[in-house]
Amino acid sequence: MVFTHAPTEVDGAVPSPTERARDLADRLVRPTAADRDRDRRWDPALFADLAAAGVAGPLVPRELGGGGLTATETGELLEALGEDSRDPGLALAVVVHAVLATVPLRAFGTAGQRERYLPRMAAGEWVGAVSLHQTQGAALAPTVTARAGLGGWVLNGEVDLVAGAPVAHHFLVVAVDADGGRTAFVVDRDTAGLRVDDTAGPAAMATCPWGRLVLDHCLVADDAVLGAAGSASTEVEPLLATLDWVFTSAPWVGVMRALTRDAVEGVRERRLFGRPVAHVQSARFALADLATRCELAAGLVRRAAGRFDEGERPSHREAAAARLFVANAARAVTEGAARLAGPAAFSDGHPAGRAHRDALFFAETGGGTEVLRPVIAASLLALG
Structure with a gap:
């Protein structure tokens, strides 16, 4: 996968996404960080401001409403956010949405999945969530199982340490089938059998919204599969x-x-x-x-x-x-x-x-x- 920057006529005429991120972090994020940390509070208006500045979808292609930045430029943007905000929790929440939940959809999603999710994610309208327990694949024991059926899959299990869970529109979930194959799914919050418990969370990173995802006979259609079925461990x-x-x-x-x-x-x-x-x-x-x-x-x-x-x-x-x-x-x-x-x-x-x-x-x-x-x-x- 190559992340390339597509220059436009306005490049250089307006502040770059990194400059806009610095400005917002300095004016809005840092002054409120201590209070939000103490209250363990997520500020949706603050995230909306960051999204409007291009922070929510830097690696989403411009034709899908994103920033179309390179990976190097995205890294610089995130460095700037951390430096001027001094708010590691908020920065983690941004990375989980803007990178961990977004790039796999760009890389392995169908045309329909990309067109459905990525523009709304880049705009900050839909928040994507991922468990930090599931970012390391087979290194950790599976906690979600998948059973294939007619026209869909049944998911069961629980996933802890889901960054963004309380405010998420959808979740990236990896499940294991009876043969040991691993399949990735994009599961919308309103799917029957899905429940979010937002009472659990670490003592640290208090400005990131945390929760546990519970899947109880959660039925998802085949078009929820991300990539090829059974291939999550290699994709x-x-x-x-x-x-x-x-x-x-x-x-x-x-x-x-x-x-x-x-x-x-x-x-x-x-x-x-x-x-x-x-x-x-x-x-x-x-x-x-x-x-x-x-x-x-x-x-x-x-x-x-x-x-x-x-x-x-x-x-x-x-x-x-x-x-x-x-x-x-x-x-x-x-x-x-x-x-x-x-x-x-x-x-x-x-x-x-x-x-x-x-x-x-x-x-x-x-x-x-x-x-x-x-x-x-x-x-x-x-x-x-």
């Missing part, structure tokens, strides 16, 4: 894993850069025992470590995103390595920024404290080290 799931590893990492590059900049300003202003903290060697070393991790993380994510623009997906090893490094860097940078900020960092609503909490959660998703390290090792050893 949708490998793509979903690389998208997850690369694009959920992109906002964290921006968040880390913003926190590093905040830490620099804080060190310049603070004094310790009458001495400027900027003159303390340990503080200088800490800042150097934060900045180095930020730039290394940015390089890995941008290189992996660029593979999509070269007509290929990043290798699982490359994508997994980027995610593993960014996850470790996010923990280290948010902890370092919080320490440099002092006790205030762990007061209610401080961006460094919130980001540190969210970074610990981020490090455990995407399969965590239990999936990422074996993927990298297997590739190095040519084991598949």
